[in-house]
Amino acid sequence: MEKKIKKIKEEIIFKSNSVSNLKDIEKIKVEYLGRKGLVTLLLRRLGELSTQERPKIGQLLNQTKREIEELLKIKTIEIEKLEKNKKLKEESIDVTLPGKKSDRGTIHPINLVLKKTEEIFLSIGFKIEEGPEVELDYYNFEALNIPKDHPARDDQDSFYLNREILLRTHTSPVEIRVMEKQQPPVRIIATGKCYRRDAADSTHSPMFHQIEGLAVDKDITFGDLKGVLTVFVHRMFGEDRKVRFRPGYFPFTEPSAEVDVSCLLCHGKGCRSCGYSGWLEIMGAGMTDPAVFNMVGYDPEKYSGFAFGMGVERIAMLKYGINDIRLFFENDLRFLKQF
Template identity: 60%
Template sequence: MEETLRNLLEEAKKELSSAENLKTLEEIRVKYLGKKGELTKILRGMGNLSPEERPIIGKISNDVREEIEKDLTQKREEVLRQEKEKKIKSEYIDITLPGKVHEIGHKHPMTKVLDEIKDIFLGLGFSIAEGPEIELDYYNFEALNTPPDHPARDLQDTFYITKNILLRTQTSPVQVRTMEKSKPPIKVISPGRVYRSDEIDATHSPVFNQIEGLAVDEGITMGDLKGVLNLFAKRLFGSDTKTKFRPHYFPFTEPSAEMDVSCFACGGKGCRVCGYSGWIEILGSGMVHPNVLRMSGIDPEKYSGFAFGMGLDRITMLKYGIDDLRLLYENDLRFIKQF
């Protein structure tokens, strides 16, 4: 039995010397020192020894156990040290190498133009109002002087959810809701997404963005409207920009007008951008119709107001010379990085 124990120790030492990881070490420990290990199997035969041999074999078995445990501890420390060194080498960073350049995000051109427009009107004392994109027919049409049988409804192809619920075709409902909740003086702009049943092409999309404005107070005139929009155009397109107003029709304003700006590409001389006319139409405007004020709970005999609306997509295309609306929605970084 003594020789068996010596052989067991040699075998354990041999296996420990070739162990390369903690998993193998644990397997060796269980194999030789576990409850069902080789050393335990040998010790079970001590009952067959004489009383004189038992103390001798007991001492040898304890020495073998201690020797194996000692070697296990040393080998475990060695393996841990090697794994640590290996990890350090794999995670080594050469601080003399140039650093990695992280790509910085870029604002979308429409976001840049929207921020610029907001800054202009906030500087003029306007505030920003928002409203639901899923709207009631009343706020989208009727409260804006467009009853169910009004021919102007034919000018807008609308996405109806039910008979009385739709995707808003303009941000004008926000103006009505603001007038219902607030008393004059009122000065707000309402940017947001709107929806119309259009085929998407270079100049049309079923989803686009508008910015509309409203001012209501005592004594507001068409001259105030022209002054505000003239200043807006100069701030957005440059101080040399000229404006002109052409009579138009909108059911919710009277009188109504479309506003043109002198072509910023050619300075009004005529070019491909402006269709060789020297002017570019950018928005619709007018004095708020008395019926709209009345339906919103505002006395048209005491108060007057002006309103205007523009397409953010179109303004962005004009400002940056973009000739295809679809480029604004494709999220191609090669395009966006140009701005």
């Protein structure tokens, strides 16, 4: 067995001198030190030797194993160094070459609309307020005069965490939180993310952005609402846009209205985009329902107010001529570079 061990050492030295890459070293390691390697098999056969030979051969095998491991370790370091130097040489930088053009970031169209909206309302005396995205059922529905049997409160329409907590379905809860803390006059807008159980398609997304507005004071009328929203439309879409108010229904406003703007593509003449009506719906609005004032401790006989809400994606799609809401969330540079 001593001759076998000596032969193995000679083979290892010969093979290690001829290897040129780490893959070959790994093969040698498996061939001699692996589970079925030559040295491993000899170690397993120690039990076949006599009690006189066993200690001597065992010590020799263990020493040979350590020497092989050390030899392969040194060879590995040498090859890694050679490969690193080769790689550095091949990847050296030619400072005379022209630089690569980097893509520049742009402001996302959603943020452009949010920024523009905030600028418009700040200029006419509104403040910006924020609220939690994880909201209590009370603020999201009950305090807004939305009855228990309303479809919006069903599990298939809203993301509930438990029976009392959900992801807010609109930014309207911010109105209630502000009115609970502040007595009139109130003039605020609230912007942020909202969540509904909508299947993603060209016009719907389970996560979207909304802008909510509220004004409360003495002697506020529907005429004030029309004036504020007309200013917003003209500054957002252009002075030539016409604004139309149609009767509508919302649980937290009475009377309520759907707000339309003359089609940006056909200028009100009628086209496929506007269903040949000449108008495009952009938001809902109305006078704050007295029931909402009662929930926050405002005297509806003394104060009146109006509220409005719009989808940021909807405004951006109309303003920039975008036909698919999913484009906002795909991070496609070809799309984002246009803004």
